[in-house]
C-alpha cells in the first residue's frame with residue numbers, strides 16, 4: 001500500500017513546504033482521505049485516478065480542495081467523483097459548501113457523460129468498500145462529528161485518526177489489527193497550548209503520549225500529521241523529547257510504502 005501525505009503548499013524551488021495547513025492523505029494514488037489540499041497538490045496521475053474521497057469531518061482544512069478538484073475535472077469526468085461521508089457530513093457539505101452561494105451544487109449538475117458528483121453514506125463502525133480498499137470508520141472525539149479510519153487493501157492496513165482529542169474506540173480497534181502497518185495520528189498544538197487543544201478537540205504531545213498508552217501494539221510506526229504550521233518545530237521537539245519508539249512526524253509530501 002502506498003500512502004502519501006499531500007503537501008499543503010510548495011516552496012519557490014518546487015519542493016513541498018514543511019508547513020501543513022491542509023489535510024489530505026492519498027492511498028495508492030487512487031483514494032483520498034480528506035481533501036484539504038487535493039486540488040492544489042495532487043500529481044497528474046492522482047488527478048486522473050482519484051474518484052473517491054473519504055471525509056473524516058467537514059472542517060475547512062479537510063475539505064478546502066474538494067470544490068476546485070471537481071471543478072477542474074468537471075468537463076472531463078466520465079463518471080462522478082464519489083464523496084464518502086456520514087449523512088451529517090454530506091448534509092453539511094450540501095448546506096454550507098455546494099449550496100449555489102459558496103460553490104455550485106455539483107450534485108445537481110451533469111456533464112456529457114452524466115453525474116459529476118455522487119454522495120455515498122457510511123456509518124461509524126460499519127466497514128465499506130472503496131475501490132480496492134476496505135474502510136472501517138470509527139467515531140473519534142472532535143467537533144463536528146468526526147471519524148478515524150482503518151483502511152485495508154487485503155494485505156496490510158493503516159490507521160488514520162483524523163482530528164481528535166482523547167478517544168477510546170480507535171485505539172482499541174487498532175490494537176486488535178494483526179495486519180496493521182502504521183498509524184497516522186494528529187497532534188495539533190504544543191503542550192503550552194493544552195487549553196486551546198482541549199477547547200478545539202485536538203491533542204498535544206503530552207496528550208498523545210497518554211493516548212498511545214491505549215495502543216497495545218509494539219513495532220508499529222506512528223506518524224504524526226496535522227501539526228498546526230505555526231507550532232510545527234515546537235511540537236516536533238516535544239514529540240522527540242517523549243522518546244517513544246517509532247513515533248515520528250510525517251513530512252508533508254512524504255510517501256510511505258507498506
Ligand SMILES: [Zn+2]
Pocket residue numbers: 057059142163
Ligand atoms: Zn478539525
